[in-house]
Amino acid sequence: MLNLNEGTDDSLLILFFNSINKKLIIIPLCLIFIGIFTLFSLNSDINLLKHLIYVIISLSVFFSIIFLKKDNLKTFLNFFLFFLILLLIYTFFFGYEINGARRWIRFFGFSIQPSELIKGPFICFVSWFFYLRLKNINYKILYIPFFVFIIILFLIANQPDFATSMYFFTSFSLISLLYIRKIKFFLILSFFGLLFTAIIISLNQYVRDRILIFFLDTSRQVELSINAINKGGLVGVGLGEGQLKYFIPEKQNDFIYSIIIEEVGILFGILIVFLYPLYLYVAKKSADSLNNLFLKNTVFTLAFMTCFQAFVNISTSIDLFVPTGMPLPFVSYGGSSLLSYAIIFGTVANFTRYEKSSFNQSS
Numbered sequence: 588m589l590n591l592n593e594g595t596d597d598s599l600l601i602l603f604f605n606s607i608n609k610k611l612i613i614i615p616l617c618l619i620f621i622g623i624f625t626l627f628s629l630n631s632d633i634n635l636l637k638h639l640i641y642v643i644i645s646l647s648v649f650f651s652i653i654f655l656k657k658d659n660l661k662t663f664l665n666f667f668l669f670f671l672i673l674l675l676i677y678t679f680f681f682g683y684e685i686n687g688a689r690r691w692i693r694f695f696g697f698s699i700q701p702s703e704l705i706k707g708p709f710i711c712f713v714s715w716f717f718y719l720r721l722k723n724i725n726y727k728i729l730y731i732p733f734f735v736f737i738i739i740l741f742l743i744a745n746q747p748d749f750a751t752s753m754y755f756f757t758s759f760s761l762i763s764l765l766y767i768r769k770i771k772f773f774l775i776l777s778f779f780g781l782l783f784t785a786i787i788i789s790l791n792q793y794v795r796d797r798i799l800i801f802f803l804d805t806s807r808q809v810e811l812s813i814n815a816i817n818k819g820g821l822v823g824v825g826l827g828e829g830q831l832k833y834f835i836p837e838k839q840n841d842f843i844y845s846i847i848i849e850e851v852g853i854l855f856g857i858l859i860v861f862l863y864p865l866y867l868y869v870a871k872k873s874a875d876s877l878n879n880l881f882l883k884n885t886v887f888t889l890a891f892m893t894c895f896q897a898f899v900n901i902s903t904s905i906d907l908f909v910p911t912g913m914p915l916p917f918v919s920y921g922g923s924s925l926l927s928y929a930i931i932f933g934t935v936a937n938f939t940r941y942e943k944s945s946f947n948q949s950s
Contacts, residue, residue: 651930702751706758754896841913870886
């Protein structure tokens with residue numbers, strides 16, 4: 588029988604995994620395997636081998652992040668943020684365009700979208716500076732995250748990428764409200780949110796067209812998506828047997844949810860919808876046991892924004908929201924999205940595990 592007091596490598600490993608909420612590992616793994624099986628049926632239309640390489644890399648990043656000390660992870664994410672800002676600047680000048688948007692750069696044959704990768708580090712960075720402000724540091728320290736936020740928002744809005752811009756505005760606003768719980772501040776953020784949305788819509792013909800089509804008509808993409816869902820019914824037509832998937836543009840990204848339902852049915856689709864709020868619930872419950880406000884607010888924001896993106900993607904498939912191009916977290920095709928959520932899911936699991944860290948000494 589193993590004695591955990593002997594200090595062996597095995598006992599330390601057991602103690603480490605006992606400090607982690609297993610559900611925060613199981614749910615992301617379920618999502619990524621759902622994506623693999625769904626994309627397997629699209630093998631003729633996508634580079635499945637490249638996706639599997641990204642899956643392996645993403646899972647390696649996910650588990651590596653979990654093993655880091657909280658202090659080290661926070662430091663890494665902050666440095667990584669500035670590296671990604673440099674990549675965003677490079678993309679602004681030298682990125683290549685797809686469908687009129689300059690969001691990607693090429694690296695050794697792989698496409699990278701810095702605006703995806705920067706999501707997790709950005710939330711952690713902003714949350715840390717708001718936390719420092721609460722620790723009686725001069726309020727002027729908040730100029731730093733605000734300045735970084737404006738730079739990122741400007742670079743992404745000019746790609747143009749309205750949906751991702753709204754993701755960053757929403758996450759920044761949520762973090763701000765978690766630390767500054769005042770109605771006046773909420774109203775100010777709401778005003779600037781509406782102003783920002785109005786400016787983006789007025790300056791971008793493509794965004795205006797999408798919104799008009801959403802309210803006045805149904806796009807061909809969405810029409811085919813709804814038909815695929817109707818055809819799938821409760822139990823689907825069978826994995827790999829779907830036919831409408833061959834006609835839906837961006838089926839591996841924006842409309843992967845409708846492909847899943849066509850092949851395995853609405854009942855399985857409901858399960859996927861359930862997994863994201865379940866993840867938010869488990870993450871929040873784990874964070875509530877922490878005695879550090881930075882960890883609590885960062886974990887909640889990361890988990891909430893994961894749900895936010897998932898429901899925007901799913902709502903697009905059933906014509907409840909304007910098509911945005913947001914991938915379904917850990918399910919859709921694409922290496923940048925997988926790596927982005929490997930960082931996010933890994934950070935949530937790391938920040939919620941028990942550790943004798945300087946973070947845990949005070950609120």
